[in-house]
Amino acid sequence: MLDILSALYPWTKSLHVISVITWMAGIFYLPRLFVYHAEKAGDQTGELHETFTIMERKLFKLIMNPSSIATWVFGLALVFTPGIVDWSSVWPWTKAAAVIGMTWFHHWLGYRLKEFASGKNSRNGRTYRMMNEVPTLLMLLIVFSVIVKF
Template identity: 55%
Template sequence: MIDLLLEFFPYVKAFHVMAVISWMAGLFYLPRLFVYHAERGMDSAEPKGSFVVMEDKLLRLIMKPAMIATWISGICLVLTPGIVDWTMIWPWTKAISVIAMTGFHHWCAAETRRLGDEVALSGKKYRLMNEIPTLLMVVIVASVIVKF
């Protein structure tokens, strides 16, 4: 198994980066849809229905599979010998940030369900929530590249 992980490391790493990009795109876009939904979607029935469909499809068809692919490929990378030195700080900051990102993903899923019925937060609050994945991404990328 170890030899297999070492042999396929570059491919798993490339797949991991692609999965992360897909997941992050959804995490950046879905809260923005929440802003539009909260500010414009309640004016009439048709736009509200359109927002609900867009939010649901983004979550189910792009974000959820990308999150799963990110986690599976990330675990494979962690299990590859010589890749992660757990005595350093960076893998811990990355792990905590990825867990927080997953929590944000699940918050987005809950908001998607809630917005199907009513607007839960104001557009301003959704704008603020939209900054969370950016902050987490900065911590994750800095952790992996700088390896502090």
Template identity: 55%
Template sequence: MDIYIWAKALHVISMVAWMAGIFYLPRLFVYHVERQASVPEMIPTLEIMERRLLKAIMTPAMIATWIFGLIMVGMGGFDWSAAWSWIKLAAVIAMSAFHMWCAKERKALAAGQSTVSGRGYRMMNEVPTILLIIIVIAVIVRPF
């Protein structure tokens, strides 16, 4: 059994789950902010959805993505001399930082202390898309 291939498959599966959550959570934040005044009874449901998405799907998927990625690095799947590897690593670190920002914002929203507007959350929702494009091009196309 080729452990590297299994690590790669599990890395991709966990990354897809992580990305699904990381694309959806800021959208929930938009609904949360924009419905606070007009539909306040919706807020407790949104808070449950936000918390469960982050804690039950996104965070475990992020951890699994890192674990399986590091297994592949340990097995020689990372070319330390190639720019694409460093670009991917930087983008994955940025994606992890975005994940942490989402966790911070979820807590701020739950506490009624968020200062980000619906438009601000919509704009932030583009960050993971840009990072995903960079990661995929770096790994598949390897332009550098």
């Protein structure tokens, strides 16, 4: 099994990067949709509310969920590929913590999606603008962990 992972390493790494890019695009865009939804369709009824709800649901279910799963699958395949991760270093642990944080943020967005869909959003646009900085900070930690390997 480990020989297969080593042979497939360039493909696994490529698919991991593609999955991460797709996931991050959604993670950056969904909170922005929530800002507009909270500010422009504040009464949480009507046609504009329904349009935002459909856009948010499709982004989350059709793009973000599959790409987050693919990111985890290919990432774990990389972890188990011999010679890729030096667990005596700090960087795999900081990356792992940040990836868990990104996954938490993904699920936080999913809960907010359900609130909007049911008309029970209680947060304003400013909250979503501030929360949109969370994935940026986590992304920086992930990238510096992997590239600089501190």
